[in-house]
Amino acid sequence: MPTLSLKxxxxxxxxxxxxxxVDLELREGEVHALIGENxxxxxxxxxxxxxxxxxxxxxxxxxxxxYAPANPLDARTHGxxxxxxxxxxxxxxxxxxxxxxxxxxxxxxxxxxDKLNARTxxxxxxxxHADIRPERRVGDLSVAxxxxxxxxxxxxxxxxxxxxxxxxxxxxxxxxxxxxxLIRKLSADGISVVYISHFLEEVRQIADRFTVLRDGRSVSxxxxxSISDDELIAKxxxxxxxTLFPARTNTPGETILEVQxxxxxxxxxxxxxxxxxxxILGIAGLMGSGRTPLxxxxxxxxxxxxxxxxxxxxxxxxxxxxxxxxxxLGYLSEDRKGDGLTLNQSLADNVTVTxxxxxxxxxxxxxxxxxxxxxxxxxALKIKTHGVNQAVGSLSGGNQQKVIVARLLxxxxxxxxxxxxxxxxxxxSKAQVYETIAACAAQNKAVLIVxxxxxxxxxxxxxxxxxxxxxxxxxxxxxxxxxxxxxxxxIGTLT
Numbered sequence: 001m002p003t004l005s006l007k008x009x010x011x012x013x014x015x016x017x018x019x020x021x022v023d024l025e026l027r028e029g030e031v032h033a034l035i036g037e038n039x040x041x042x043x044x045x046x047x048x049x050x051x052x053x054x055x056x057x058x059x060x061x062x063x064x065x066x067y068a069p070a071n072p073l074d075a076r077t078h079g080x081x082x083x084x085x086x087x088x089x090x091x092x093x094x095x096x097x098x099x100x101x102x103x104x105x106x107x108x109x110x111x112x113x114d115k116l117n118a119r120t121x122x123x124x125x126x127x128x129h130a131d132i133r134p135e136r137r138v139g140d141l142s143v144a145x146x147x148x149x150x151x152x153x154x155x156x157x158x159x160x161x162x163x164x165x166x167x168x169x170x171x172x173x174x175x176x177x178x179x180x181x182l183i184r185k186l187s188a189d190g191i192s193v194v195y196i197s198h199f200l201e202e203v204r205q206i207a208d209r210f211t212v213l214r215d216g217r218s219v220s221x222x223x224x225x226s227i228s229d230d231e232l233i234a235k236x237x238x239x240x241x242x243t244l245f246p247a248r249t250n251t252p253g254e255t256i257l258e259v260q261x262x263x264x265x266x267x268x269x270x271x272x273x274x275x276x277x278x279x280i281l282g283i284a285g286l287m288g289s290g291r292t293p294l295x296x297x298x299x300x301x302x303x304x305x306x307x308x309x310x311x312x313x314x315x316x317x318x319x320x321x322x323x324x325x326x327x328x329l330g331y332l333s334e335d336r337k338g339d340g341l342t343l344n345q346s347l348a349d350n351v352t353v354t355x356x357x358x359x360x361x362x363x364x365x366x367x368x369x370x371x372x373x374x375x376x377x378x379x380a381l382k383i384k385t386h387g388v389n390q391a392v393g394s395l396s397g398g399n400q401q402k403v404i405v406a407r408l409l410x411x412x413x414x415x416x417x418x419x420x421x422x423x424x425x426x427x428x429s430k431a432q433v434y435e436t437i438a439a440c441a442a443q444n445k446a447v448l449i450v451x452x453x454x455x456x457x458x459x460x461x462x463x464x465x466x467x468x469x470x471x472x473x474x475x476x477x478x479x480x481x482x483x484x485x486x487x488x489x490x491i492g493t494l495t
Contacts, residue, residue, distance in 0.1 A: 001064050003028045003192050004049070004161060009058035011044055013394070016386050018044040019055070020216035026161065031183060031193045033203040033224060036213035037236055037426040039384035039396045042196050045213070046163045049194075050082035051075035076102070081159035083150050083167050091139030096120040098138050099152045123152045126182050129175065131288070142288060148175065155182070162186065165196045166397070166424050173286075173487075180206050198426045200229050212236055237428045244431050245459035246438040252279035252462065256446045257298075257415050262307035264297040269470030271307075275415065280437065280447040281475065282457040284486050285467030291450045292334060294467065295417045299331040300324050311415070325354055330413030332404050334420040334450075336397075340404045343393030347385055348374040350392050350403050354411040377406040381432055398425035405433055409440075416440060419450045434460060454483050466490050
């Protein structure tokens with residue numbers, strides 16, 4: 001008998017059908033991969049199981065008995081915990097308060113801080129992350145560290161079924177391996193895991209069985225070892241896999257951005273490089289190495305302590321984001337929820353916000369022009385939405401990411417600063433984003449990519465540098481690097 005059984009689950013949001021008859025069986029102690037393109041219904045299904053959403057039709061059974069959670073707390077009392085793709089932490093509270101929320105140790109109505117911190121330390125030992133301490137405020141942590149806190153909260157709840165929606169999207173290699181070791185231990189203890197990931201190599205490493213969702217339907221299920229990656233991708237997208245990385249033949253032109261000895265403490269200590277028109281330059285490195293502060297400092301989001309930034313042969317010691325927009329720089333943040341999007345505003349507003357002048361007259365927004373421009377980019381990037389007036393917060397995570405890419409295209413920036421541009425999006429969407437980036441380079445734009453995904457860097461970049469403990473290595477042609485040498489440089493062992 002399966003631990004959890006779902007039959008013919010349907011869920012609609014007005015005219016949008018998110019789930020159109022999903023079947024799923026989860027066995028005791030198994031790791032079950034849920035695979036599909038962005039907008040296929042994966043996150044919606046997880047929210048139904050976790051009690052955040054009520055299905056319109058269909059039945060669920062837990063241990064052979066009817067299961068219909070009224071809310072997330074009800075699901076949690078049944079032993080089901082959800083780790084969201086978009087983090088759901090309280091930034092003003094401490095790590096310990098977030099990890100043990102709802103199960104805190106207390107006496108006479110007061111928190112027992114010693115027990116709270118001790119229990120949190122037990123859970124955090126799994127990850128060996130020096131920056132995460134029980135008493136530290138969650139809002140002061142990096143995105144990767146916050147992801148670990150979210151995972152730790154589910155572990156602390158002693159759940160018997162854990163739903164993981166893209167849990168490794170912000171984790172570095174060592175933390176991913178710690179997480180996988182923990183998942184294997186949980187599985188050996190009889191705890192079941194539903195695991196959503198767009199990284200098929202991860203799925204093969206950790207999952208026993210799989211279910212593929214396409215357009216809100218479950219189209220295939222089976223043992224992960226019995227199917228190839230090409231077959232999985234064909235089932236996800238409904239067609240055979242195409243080449244992921246586009247061929248590129250353009251020759252880089254004149255230097256458009258030059259960075260000299262840039263420092264933005266505490267993480268960025270020294271970075272120097274040049275970026276040319278038509279070029280894609282990659283920055284590799286571990287989380288917390290200073291990659292993100294480099295892009296933020298260039299775009300004027302972080303204060304620069306020393307160094308010089310030269311844009312189009314004009315030197316700038318300091319700059320604000322507004323100035324950088326005027327100078328032709330565009331920025332894609334790794335934290336689309338915190339920095340990248342205004343979630344309660346429409347897709348059209350988010351796409352056009354950095355260049356309202358293209359769709360306004362005499363200071364008034366021309367809604368018809370804004371709609372037409374937005375719809376053109378929605379079609380080009382195949383963003384799944386029921387209209388450009390839809391709030392961005394109601395889109396899937398991957399489609400939100402494509403909205404940010406659409407904004408850069410609408411902005412017509414000359415220099416694209418991309419921090420994890422394909423974070424949390426599926427194979428098919430990645431190919432679209434890669435084609436878009438390559439097209440930008442072919443149009444004589446310059447692209448700087450920060451990425452944790454080495455195949456992405458090797459498949460797209462002309463040159464590459466590695467950030468280690470706040471210092472950027474020498475920039476070298478991509479064919480002078482290997483995955484091994486990049487990792488050695490990232491951990492500081494390359495001589």
